[in-house]
Amino acid sequence: MEAGEELLNLDFVEFPYEDSGSVGKRVCAGVCGRPVSVCLCDKMPLEPMSTSTRIVILHHPHEQRHKLSTVPVLLKCLRNCQTLIGRRLKFGSSAVLDSLYSDAVQNPSLTHRAIFLFPGSDSMPSIEVDQWRSSLVDGSMNNYVMIVFDGTWKHAKEMVSASLPFLSKFATRVCLKYDVEVDGGCIFDSELILRKEPFGGCMSTMEAVARALRVLEPAGIELENRLVHILKEMVRLQACHLNPMKPRPKLLKKKMEGKDKTQLTA
Structure with a gap:
C-alpha cells in the first residue's frame, strides 16, 4: 500500500460466486469482489x-x-x-x-x-x-x-x-x-x-x-x-x-499386480 492511502473498511455479503460452480459462498463486497478466502482487497489499488x-x-x-x-x-x-x-x-x-x-x-x-x-x-x-x-x-x-x-x-x-x-x-x-x-x-x-x-x-x-x-x-x-x-x-x-500432486502409479506395476492376483487364484 502506498503512503497516503487509507485502509479499506471491508464488508462481506452472501453472494453466489459463479466461477466456483457453487452458490452461497461469501464474497467480498470491497474492491476485488472475490470470495473471502481469496480476497485481494488489501493488495488492490483503491482506484x-x-x-x-x-x-x-x-x-x-x-x-x-x-x-x-x-x-x-x-x-x-x-x-x-x-x-x-x-x-x-x-x-x-x-x-x-x-x-x-x-x-x-x-x-x-x-x-x-x-x-x-x-x-x-x-x-x-x-x-x-x-x-x-x-x-x-x-x-x-x-x-x-x-x-x-x-x-x-x-x-x-x-x-x-x-x-x-x-x-x-x-x-x-x-x-x-x-x-x-x-x-x-x-x-x-x-x-x-x-x-x-x-x-x-x-x-x-x-x-x-x-x-x-x-x-x-x-x-x-x-x-x-x-x-x-x-x-x-x-x-x-x-x-x-x-x-x-500425487504421483500416478505406473501402468507396468498395475499389470504386475494383476498377474500376481491371477496366479494366486489359479
Whole structure:
C-alpha cells in the first residue's frame, strides 16, 4: 500500500460466486469482489490506475466462468482497459479498433499505433515489444492501443488466426521473450503462474499486460510492480487451496499386480 492511502473498511455479503460452480459462498463486497478466502482487497489499488495505453482484451467465452482468469482482476486495476467477449475481432467489434482500421485503409503509410500481443509464427513473425518501441521514428509518441487475447493456448491461437484479416490492416504483432524449446511452468514451481503453461515465456494475461506496460508507459516500472505484486498474491492464495500432486502409479506395476492376483487364484 502506498503512503497516503487509507485502509479499506471491508464488508462481506452472501453472494453466489459463479466461477466456483457453487452458490452461497461469501464474497467480498470491497474492491476485488472475490470470495473471502481469496480476497485481494488489501493488495488492490483503491482506484483503477491510469495509463495512456488503451488495452483491449478479447476474452474467450469459455474464460468467463474460469476461476483462475486474471482478467476480472486486471479490469479493476486499470482504468483504460476494456474487454470484448468473443472468438475473433472484426469490423464492428470495437469503435476504437474500427477507427484504427478505417484510418489505416485510407492512409496505408500511417504509423501503426496499435499492437497485438502474441508470439510469432513462421508465416507471421513477431517483434519483441521493446524493440518495436525503440524502432518508432517518433520516440515521444504514446497513446498506443494494445490488443491482448485471453484464453487457453489453443483458444488464443484460434482467436489470433481468426482475427488476422482485420488486425493485419492496422496492428503490429509484438511479443515478450519466449522459448518454445523450454517447457512451461506451473503453479507449483512459480509464484506468477496460475495454470500450466505450454512453453517458456508463456504467462497469464495479467502478467503479459504488466510486462508490456513497463515498456510502453512513462511510469511503466511502477505499473508493472503493482500488477505483479497483486498477481503474486493471487497465485499464493490459490496455491493454499490446492492439494499436493500425487504421483500416478505406473501402468507396468498395475499389470504386475494383476498377474500376481491371477496366479494366486489359479
